[in-house]
Amino acid sequence: MGSDRAYERLTAIAVAALHEREPARLWPLLAGALADLCGGEAVILKLDDWSEREGTIGAAPDAAAVELERLGDADLALLRAGFPFARHYADSADREPVTAQRAAGRGWPDSPTARLLGEALDVDHVLGLPLPESTAPVTGCLVHRAGTDFTDDDLAMAQRAQPLLTAVERQRQLLEEWRRALGRDRAPDERAAQCALTSRETTVLLLLADALTADAIGRRLGISVRTAHKHVENIYRKLGTRDRLGTVLRAQRLGLVPPSAPPSPEAGPA
Structure with missing residues (x-):
């Protein structure tokens, strides 16, 4: 016990x-x-x-x-x-x-x-x-x-x-990558907080920007596909978007993700 x-x-x-x-x-x-x-x-x-x-x-x-x-x-x-x-x-x-x-x-x-x-x-x-x-x-x-x-x-x-x-x-590594990509001088944590994004949602957003599907995000983070979809839905709602492309573009304008992201072999609809 x-x-x-x-x-x-x-x-x-x-x-x-x-x-x-x-x-x-x-x-x-x-x-x-x-x-x-x-x-x-x-x-x-x-x-x-x-x-x-x-x-x-x-x-x-x-x-x-x-x-x-x-x-x-x-x-x-x-x-x-x-x-x-x-x-x-x-x-x-x-x-x-x-x-x-x-x-x-x-x-x-x-x-x-x-x-x-x-x-x-x-x-x-x-x-x-x-x-x-x-x-x-x-x-x-x-x-x-x-x-x-x-x-x-x-x-x-x-x-x-x-x-x-x-x-x-995995979460630690993604947060470190995110900070290196944006640079501390761009205050990535403050920008995420202003959009009411949790730390977990921020890492999911980073993987969305890397063109990963919800299935691939689940595998990368060790979570269920259902949980990954829930995080994606929360991100859409908080950023006022409807799909991955629009979400990534808005996130780039807000300085939440790097201006460009490399393509991924697991790319597909979120």
């Missing part, structure tokens, strides 16, 4: 996150609920292209983030190397959650990474939770805890959470 409540909490937070306009806030909103769901104490986020020399490291709760900020370059490089998950996931297409203990076996407790995590975060065990569609580098979350290793039930709950995490990550 406790796991079900934790999953309901994660689901509610994920839905709320999809309405957040600031993409950098999406994952921090989820981190605490994700740790509770998987029986963890802290979460490290691995969302961009990591190497041993560069890549953003995000962490929650705040105390964990503060501890990571105190690490030197050599220690950060060790964390970015992602032992043992980088090797584990690189060797196959399997993206099921796994613990460091199971992936590395007896070599985990005495590894430099385990010692570093024990000193920095006072944790012994790590659960790798990759995004199912990530390739190379593999992206996702690392859930940490002290004491005993994560259980089979913890792994099952982590796997159950993967679709929610994928949806949030």
Whole structure:
């Protein structure tokens, strides 16, 4: 029952996150609920292209983030190397959650990474939770805890959470693309707010401008076609339009989407 409540909490937070306009806030909103769901104490986020020399490291709760900020370059490089998950996931297409203990076996407790995590975060065990569609580098979350290793039930709950995490990550990527395309100086968030568009509707509008159908939008965002159609209808109503072409043209005039968008092979009626 406790796991079900934790999953309901994660689901509610994920839905709320999809309405957040600031993409950098999406994952921090989820981190605490994700740790509770998987029986963890802290979460490290691995969302961009990591190497041993560069890549953003995000962490929650705040105390964990503060501890990571105190690490030197050599220690950060060790964390970015992602032992043992980088090797584990690189060797196959399997993206099921796994613990460091199971992936590395007896070599985990005495590894430099385990010692570093024990000193920095006072944790012994790590659960790798990759995004199912990530390739190379593999992206996702690392859930940490002290004491005993994560259980089979913890792994099952982590796997159950993967679709929610994928949806949030797709939303984050689209919002980042949208901001880069328009530029912050054009105040895209303010323009969307003036039209009463939610963050989710904004990303759907961006995909409409990319000539994707409602079916394709649903696949891209991991939502049902019915939900995609509902978002499209709301956009039409709020912009006072009747079809995709008119909607995209009006959105371009309002500065909500780039002046021109590349054609898509999935183009068709919305």
